[in-house]
Amino acid sequence: MVSDIVTMNASDEISVIVRTADQTRKAELTVAYNTSCGELIAAAVENWSLDSTVDYSIANVTQNIALDPDESLLKSQVVEGDMLEVQPVLVAGYDS
Numbered sequence: 018m019v020s021d022i023v024t025m026n027a028s029d030e031i032s033v034i035v036r037t038a039d040q041t042r043k044a045e046l047t048v049a050y051n052t053s054c055g056e057l058i059a060a061a062v063e064n065w066s067l068d069s070t071v072d073y074s075i076a077n078v079t080q081n082i083a084l085d086p087d088e089s090l091l092k093s094q095v096v097e098g099d100m101l102e103v104q105p106v107l108v109a110g111y112d113s
Contacts, residue, residue: 031090031097035061038104054093054101055086061103072106 029050035057036043042065048057058073067073075084079099095101 031095033090033095033098034100036100036102037061037065037067038102048090050091051089053087053089054084057090057101058086058103067103068105072108074104074106076102076104078102 030047031050032045032047034043034045042061044064046057054075058075061067062069062073075086076082077084077093077095077099078101080094084093084095084101
């Protein structure tokens, strides 16, 4: 019997699309499965000169889920071709 289960190793690579929330920037990246979601955020901030005083989150818009910046792409169950979106964390409040 042939198994339909595909096992991925942390050293394997995956191609994903990363974009900004306003969709003005987009890139297709091939990275290791053990890359953390936070590393993708940091790379986007640096490479696209995003405002470094703002906190960012990342979401898998293909699967419609928020990703934990501390988790790897493998643990976050990101799959080949997923669209990941770097989003500014909006803070509502009162500034005195």
